[in-house]
Amino acid sequence: MSTRSAELLMAVGLLLLSLGLMWTVLADDLHIGWVEGRGPGAGVWPFWLSAGMALASLWTLVRWFRGRTPESQNKAPYIDSQSLGLVLISFVALTVMLLLVHVVGTYIATALFLGFYMRFIGKHSWRTTVSTCFGMVLLIYFLFEWQLTKYLPKGAKMFEDGFLWIDNFRWQYLM
Numbered sequence: 001m002s003t004r005s006a007e008l009l010m011a012v013g014l015l016l017l018s019l020g021l022m023w024t025v026l027a028d029d030l031h032i033g034w035v036e037g038r039g040p041g042a043g044v045w046p047f048w049l050s051a052g053m054a055l056a057s058l059w060t061l062v063r064w065f066r067g068r069t070p071e072s073q074n075k076a077p078y079i080d081s082q083s084l085g086l087v088l089i090s091f092v093a094l095t096v097m098l099l100l101v102h103v104v105g106t107y108i109a110t111a112l113f114l115g116f117y118m119r120f121i122g123k124h125s126w127r128t129t130v131s132t133c134f135g136m137v138l139l140i141y142f143l144f145e146w147q148l149t150k151y152l153p154k155g156a157k158m159f160e161d162g163f164l165w166i167d168n169f170r171w172q173y174l175m
Contacts (some may be wrong), residue, residue, distance in 0.1 A: 001077070001078050001079075002074065002075045002076065002077065002078060003071050003074035003075070003076055003077075003078045004064075004071065004072055004073065004074055004075055005078070006071075006078040006079075007060065007064055007069075007071045007072060008061075008064055010060075011057045011060040011061045011064060012057075012061070014053060014054075014056075014057040014060075015054055015057035015058060015061070017050075017053075018050045018051070018053040018054035018057060019050075019054055021046055021047075021050040022047055022050045022051060022054065024046075025043040025046050025047040025050070026043075026047070028043075030042045030043030030046070030047070031043055031044070032044055032047040032048070086121070089121065090117075090121075093113055093116055093117060094113065096113075097109045097110065097112065097113035100112065100155075101153055101155065102153070102155060103155050103156055104155040104156070104159055105152070105153055105154040105155030105156075105159045105160070105163070106140070106152040106153050106154070106155075107137045107140060107141060107152070107154075107163075108137075108155065108159065109155075110136065110137065110140065111133040111134070111136065111137050114129075114132065114133050114136055115129050115130070115133045118132060118133070140152075141166075145167070146170070
């Protein structure tokens with residue numbers, strides 16, 4: 001596949017995805033405007049972000065048909081075999097991470113993915129990898145659970161109980 005073909009395929013794919021998301025918001029009768037007494041409706045962000053993405057995709061298509069960008073004129077291969085290998089490794093690692101969320105929860109799955117990627121793809125030291133993974137888990141926990149009060153999946157009961165212990169400690173001693 002050439003770079004030219006890849007740009008066309010991506011623009012068409014994102015346009016279809018955007019239109020599908022916009023249609024879903026409208027079909028589910030989510031409000032895309034202001035709801036009196038409540039604020040923005042549930043569909044505001046999904047609809048308008050999708051609309052922006054659709055417009056950007058349309059503009060990419062216009063520029064592609066006009067041949068105005070270097071990518072729309074580039075007939076060289078889009079991706080070499082080494083880069084394709086990295087994409088496949090990333091795809092498999094992300095798929096495993098998503099499957100692990102149901103078993104070990106969001107925090108541990110994210111730490112494992114980040115640790116794998118930093119250590120084996122990025123070739124960072126164990127010290128940097130472990131400290132970054134631990135810091136990211138704390139950051140995600142602090143942001144979602146503490147500040148936004150949005151509880152992320154914890155996985156199996158054993159892991160959920162561990163996070164309940166952390167929550168109890170937080171509420172008992174830190175609040």
